[in-house]
Amino acid sequence: MPENILELKNVVYSFKTYGGNVKAVRDVSFEVRKGEILGIVGESGCGKSVTAQCIMRLNPEPPGFFEGGEILYKGQDVLKMNKKELRTFRGREIGFVFQDPMTSLNPTMRIGKQIEEVFRGHKEISKKERKQKALEILRLVGISDPEIRYRKYPHELSGGMKQRVMIAIALVSQPSVIICDEPTTSLDVTIEAQILELLLELRDKLGTSIIMITHDLGVIAKICDRVVVMYGGKIMERGNVDDIYYETAHPYTRGLMNSIARLDSEKKKELKPIEGTPPDLFSPPVGCPFAARCEYCMDICNEMPPAEYYFDEEHRTACWLQHPQAPETEFKRPVIKTEGGEE
Amino acid sequence: MTMAFDHTQEPLVRVNHLSKYFPVGHRSQLKAVDDVSFEIYKGETVSLVGESGCGKSTTGRCLIRIYEPTSGEVYYEGKDITKLSKQEKKEFTNKVQMIFQNPYASLNPRMTVKEIVGEGLKLNKLPQDQVDERVEQLLETVGLNKDHMSRFPHEFSGGQRQRIGIARALSVDPEFIICDEPISALDVSIQAQILNMLNRLQKELGLTYLFIAHDLSVVKYLSDRVIVMYLGTVVETAETEELFSNPMHPYTKALLSAIPEADPERAKSSRRIPIKGEIPSPIDPAPCCRFAGRCDKCMEICRQSVPETKEVSPGHFVACHLM
Numbered sequence: 001m002p003e004n005i006l007e008l009k010n011v012v013y014s015f016k017t018y019g020g021n022v023k024a025v026r027d028v029s030f031e032v033r034k035g036e037i038l039g040i041v042g043e044s045g046c047g048k049s050v051t052a053q054c055i056m057r058l059n060p061e062p063p064g065f066f067e068g069g070e071i072l073y074k075g076q077d078v079l080k081m082n083k084k085e086l087r088t089f090r091g092r093e094i095g096f097v098f099q100d101p102m103t104s105l106n107p108t109m110r111i112g113k114q115i116e117e118v119f120r121g122h123k124e125i126s127k128k129e130r131k132q133k134a135l136e137i138l139r140l141v142g143i144s145d146p147e148i149r150y151r152k153y154p155h156e157l158s159g160g161m162k163q164r165v166m167i168a169i170a171l172v173s174q175p176s177v178i179i180c181d182e183p184t185t186s187l188d189v190t191i192e193a194q195i196l197e198l199l200l201e202l203r204d205k206l207g208t209s210i211i212m213i214t215h216d217l218g219v220i221a222k223i224c225d226r227v228v229v230m231y232g233g234k235i236m237e238r239g240n241v242d243d244i245y246y247e248t249a250h251p252y253t254r255g256l257m258n259s260i261a262r263l264d265s266e267k268k269k270e271l272k273p274i275e276g277t278p279p280d281l282f283s284p285p286v287g288c289p290f291a292a293r294c295e296y297c298m299d300i301c302n303e304m305p306p307a308e309y310y311f312d313e314e315h316r317t318a319c320w321l322q323h324p325q326a327p328e329t330e331f332k333r334p335v336i337k338t339e340g341g342e343e
Numbered sequence: 344m345t346m347a348f349d350h351t352q353e354p355l356v357r358v359n360h361l362s363k364y365f366p367v368g369h370r371s372q373l374k375a376v377d378d379v380s381f382e383i384y385k386g387e388t389v390s391l392v393g394e395s396g397c398g399k400s401t402t403g404r405c406l407i408r409i410y411e412p413t414s415g416e417v418y419y420e421g422k423d424i425t426k427l428s429k430q431e432k433k434e435f436t437n438k439v440q441m442i443f444q445n446p447y448a449s450l451n452p453r454m455t456v457k458e459i460v461g462e463g464l465k466l467n468k469l470p471q472d473q474v475d476e477r478v479e480q481l482l483e484t485v486g487l488n489k490d491h492m493s494r495f496p497h498e499f500s501g502g503q504r505q506r507i508g509i510a511r512a513l514s515v516d517p518e519f520i521i522c523d524e525p526i527s528a529l530d531v532s533i534q535a536q537i538l539n540m541l542n543r544l545q546k547e548l549g550l551t552y553l554f555i556a557h558d559l560s561v562v563k564y565l566s567d568r569v570i571v572m573y574l575g576t577v578v579e580t581a582e583t584e585e586l587f588s589n590p591m592h593p594y595t596k597a598l599l600s601a602i603p604e605a606d607p608e609r610a611k612s613s614r615r616i617p618i619k620g621e622i623p624s625p626i627d628p629a630p631c632c633r634f635a636g637r638c639d640k641c642m643e644i645c646r647q648s649v650p651e652t653k654e655v656s657p658g659h660f661v662a663c664h665l666m
Contacts, residue, residue: 043530043531043532158622159395160621188394188395189394189559189598189601189602190394190597190598190601191394191621192601192603193601193603193615194617196603197615215530215531216531217531218560218604218605219603220605221604221605221606221607221609221611222603222604222607222611241607242607245605245606245607246607255532256531256532258535259532259535260531260534260535260560260605261558261560261561261563261564261565262564262604262605262606263559263560263563263587263604265560265564267564267565267583268564268565270542271535271538271539271564272535273532273534273535273536274532275536277502
């Protein structure tokens with residue numbers, strides 16, 4: 001098995017507000033392996049973006065704070081880093097591609113300067129080398145005429161082009177992980193396809209691991225190797241892409257799949273939406289966060305959080321329906337081991 | 344599939360060589376919509392698809408007179424909508440309504456739900472007690488309840504706000520609703536709720552929809568006929584099944600091949616037809632095929648003249664020199 005580059009262990013992250021603490025991420029653990037594309041999927045407010053920003057400590061602290069857990073990058077705990085260590089960690093080890101390329105680039109700076117900004121403080125690199133590197137990276141992300149684009153301002157580029165520049169900035173210091181937070185949501189389908197293909201190509205060429213955060217199951221299907229499904233600040237199900245799509249073991253994952261119109265869905269046949277709304281994270285439910293919207297909900301679901309049930313080393317789910325005493329449903333599968341939860 | 348719509352009857356909406364230009368800078372024109380013609384028949388759902396900047400929203404807005412067309416005509420039930428008398432104009436606005444894309448921006452934050460939904464009714468001089476009753480009824484139709492009447496928009500989630508927007512559109516008993524990307528700002532599980540509701544309302548109230556969207560899976564699921572636009576012009580029009588199984592225009596082919604499918608095996612095996620470059624600027628475009636610069640089958644004639652729209656099979660229109 002390839003080595004783990006990044007490991008999140010029981011991370012709990014909350015925000016202080018006047019109304020009390022919002023528990024955005026509640027006991028989340030997963031790992032990112034070398035050269036893989038890991039998808040994190042969920043609806044707005046499920047904690048996927050906060051999780052991603054936690055890894056780089058990008059959330060403003062305060063109001064945000066860690067209640068527990070550790071984030072290990074190549075064995076080193078990110079939470080114990082001081083300001084200086086964090087700075088080099090953010091710049092050199094992990095890249096971040098933001099959702100909206102229109103607002104995340106500095107409108108008053110030329111593209112080239114924004115890419116070179118990454119090297120600020122690196123005294124060993126000369127001005128000429130910096131420019132060389134910037135041009136090289138622009139070429140790598142598929143921007144034609146890099147010498148001309150180097151001198152352009154963000155408003156002179158199209159949306160797809162700006163997102164390529166964002167990826168270039170994330171990549172220029174050759175990080176081992178890039179986190180992409182909904183990188184294609186604001187783009188058109190043809191441009192989205194181009195950007196996804198670029199990410200796949202870069203992974204194959206550079207061996208960079210990618211964390212792909214999205215709510216679009218189509219994007220996950222296209223490029224991810226493994227998937228983590230989040231809801232209400234917790235992980236509901238995880239596994240290889242094929243496990244998640246073809247061997248779905250959690251009612252929430254099934255609900256997500258059913259609620260989208262697909263190319264092969266029957267015309268105007270009623271879709272099956274997930275009724276209700278996501279939980280209130282000021283006082284999250286004690287049991288399974290999905291219980292209130294789940295059509296298979298049992299009494300126990302509201303009372304205690306479920307354990308994580310393993311079907312194999314990759315595919316696991318946190319759902320009471322997998323308990324040996326639970327009734328037979330379409331989700332039930334042979335379980336090899338369980339972890340967490342009280343029996 | 345047999346069509347349930349009688350295409351020999353008079354169309355509900357007829358768009359005839361519609362153009363909308365916006366002046367930019369010194370003597371330049373942004374041709375947002377350029378010579379677009381199509382028809383919409385009673386009871387059908389027609390989708391306008393295309394990438395951002397192709398003019399689909401501008402077309403929708405011209406149809407409801409938010410924009411005045413630069414040239415061309417829009418006929419509603421045989422009458423030119425730009426030449427209506429005051430009385431006819433009022434009737435027109437009661438028959439045609441619009442649902443907007445962004446439910447966060449399209450509701451007045453200083454009005455209560457009752458005022459928002461009841462505004463159209465008040466303009467129709469309905470007495471207050473009847474307005475209240477009707478608003479209550481409308482909220483129920485869209486899955487909200489009367490407790491919500493005195494609340495303000497910020498107290499609602501995106502999906503609920505879109506429901507308020509839909510209730511507002513329905514308040515005047517329209518026949519024809521223009522839905523401008525009604526679900527693209529919503530979460531996946533909420534999108535399905537809204538789509539189901541639009542379908543149900545169409546069945547119950549016999550509505551006609553013009554659905555403006557860029558999500559092609561949704562378009563395929565929802566519409567009877569699809570109009571594909573590119574840079575202000577219509578490139579292809581066909582019935583949904585026909586368009587998705589037999590796209591003819593190189594742009595439509597490329598667009599359909601780029602749809603992200605929520606199925607790992609198919610998503611990984613599907614071959615995308617690449618499109619070169621980016622959408623060119625709609626400011627003073629050259630008088631030729633708009634797609635010529637990016638088309639892999641571009642011929643000399645494509646750069647010289649605008650292709651005529653030809654009917655390649657019944658109901659399937661393509662504007663391309665290849666045909």
